[in-house]
Each structure stands twice: as C-alpha cells, then as structure tokens.
Amino acid sequence: VEYVALNVGQLKMYAVDGTVTPATLAAKGLIEPTARVKLLANGELGQKLEVHAHRVSAAARQKIESAGGTVVLIAVGSARE
8 A cells, every 4th residue: 555655844734724634635736636645753743733644653643742733544445535
C-alpha cells in the first residue's frame, strides 16, 4: 500500500474550518482523490486542528495533540476514504 507523506508543518496550509482530510487535500490539488495519507512529524503545527489520515507516526500524533488537536485514523477501505 502506498501513502502520500504529509508533514505536520504543512497541515495549517491545507486546513478548512480547522479540519484536514484527504478530501480537503484533494480539493486543494495536493493529492489525488483516492490517495492514502500518512502524517510525518517534520515541522511545527502551532494551532489546533482535527486531522484525518490513514496512518500517523507517533511523533506526528504527539505534535498534533500537543497543539490541542486530534487525529482521526481512517480505516483502509472505508467509505470515508
């Protein structure tokens, strides 16, 4: 399974109403609509976001949660994918 890597430091550029999902990333042209997203820890967040992704590194989760945000894991093959 291939994933598109997205760093924590990029998230705020792609947030819509405090949320980042594969759909919002695709709408902004960053990924293909069917792509799976993996969050990596490079960069700083600095704001509270709800982030939906298929995979997340432990360090990325820590940065998101430390900023007051949440991570929602998307099950591979789910309708929300």
